[in-house]
Amino acid sequence: MILVFVEHRDGQPDVASLQTLSFARTLAAQTGDSIEAVAFGPDSLADILRDYGVSRYHSITDDQLTAYACEAWAVSLQQLTDLLRPKVLLAPGSVKGNEVMAYVGALSSLCVVTNVCQVSAGNEWRITRSSWGGGLFENVLIEQDLALLTLATNTVEASENAVDSCDTLPFTPALQTKHFRAQIKSVESSVDEGMSLKTAPIVIGGGRGVGSGEGFAVLEELGEILQAAVGGSRVTTNNGWRAHKQQIGLTGNHISPKLYIACGISGAIQHMAGCKNSETILVINTDENAPILSHADYGVIGDLHEIVPAIIEELKKS
């Protein structure tokens, strides 16, 4: 049996969890296993879970489980896993998914494989995971009876495949006060300010080549004209030229605009990890051998401080 950990908001599973259920189905097809799900959620989740191929839903309930507490969640999952003895416990590779699974691994003295992209289950279980910020795949063999895995987000699309029915089975874990020593006290919902890097149709990125915080003025001006969001490479956030909120890349924002204009950016793998889903990439760089040119559609070779003002002039003309 494959047990999938599902996260939800107000009784609606999140996209990463639905992707995880879809991934579990392809794995179950290989191994001939059934899929069961576990969540800290209401009975009503069963309806949606059934649509995604789940035949049994284990609903964990405890009076103290009002807000997320990593250890309490992990202890609950571990107790349920001990009872059900699945082959795999699979979770979405979200902030909470990765954190809870790390704890489950710690509690059961087992290794966890995170950011999984592919599983081939034969005599040996061979797993491919995303490594180096997506720059490499890494192959590992599982040498333990229970595979603890988290799925890299957006590895598969969420797709329905309903089964006849899904039973809800309540599970009450044995929890202690100490399992709640790190519990959420409150949550502030984040407010979007201005043009967001994640949603803007055009994003302009500046790198070390911009030269200074003041140097970003031309990019801001172009951004105003094109209604584009302006961000930067880690060099620019590290130097305090841009706020970290505006960083593009592995440890910053992951963008997917129609057009990304990268100015004075070399194209390090960690930068590309955050912008490779752009539909079109246009590069402005003094170096015609800059690595970013082999990920880009268009390039202009030269000083951005001459080229960007010229583009602004040209746009004002037309």
Place this chain on the structure above:
Amino acid sequence: MEMNILVCIKQIPDVGGKIKLSDDGREIDSRNLGFTISPHEECAVEQAIQIVKAEGGSATVLTLGIADSENQLRDSLARGMNKGVLLHTENSNWNANQIAHAITASIKRMEADNGTFDLILFGVESADRGNAQVGVLVAHALDRPSVNGINGLEIEGDVALVKRDSDEGTENYELGLPAVLSVKDGMNLPRFPSLKGTVMAKKKPIEIIAVEPDDTGVRFLQFERTPEHSKQAVILGRGPEAAADVVQVLKQLELVR
């Protein structure tokens, strides 16, 4: 309250735009490369330096790695950390659980001699493998509360006020010290080592302890290249003269009229 803080960092090759693998795919070919640590860990180091500046106490930086990782410890010492610990190994068969075991054992030994670390800081994930495991494993082994991937930290008496961003928004936690926290890039702006700091770092103590890995449950086979999306950009031109062509592209993409 004086704070005794430990920060764990991991040396990795600074790969730039392309990763070269060894022939058997088991290693990164790091022959012409410099070395660095993850930005998450740089922020953890910075946070420790800031806290000790404000509250007093001492900040120790630890790494488990080959002899050369001493350079990454020196870099942190040059930024303002007080002392270093190198868990030295030339063995390459370490996974997250084994690393956590070795780090936990050395923490227990250090704490027996010098008192408890009020805070133990990690990066949320290492820059290479990024399993996001070691911090949680150490927290569990030491039986201390922990939060992974924090974006904000304030110390109030013997409580850590912690912020973490997730899909839900910004989560607030209050953890009693001692605690284990894994830091996310962006929490602060890490300082660069000063010239004076670099000179002083040479005199700061680094303790070296030999370690070896224990048993394992997941075996690493090899790395594999991701599909090459390699394309060659169409060069529109050189210098400001190319501006008209850029605007042409914007029109083609229907992004301007």
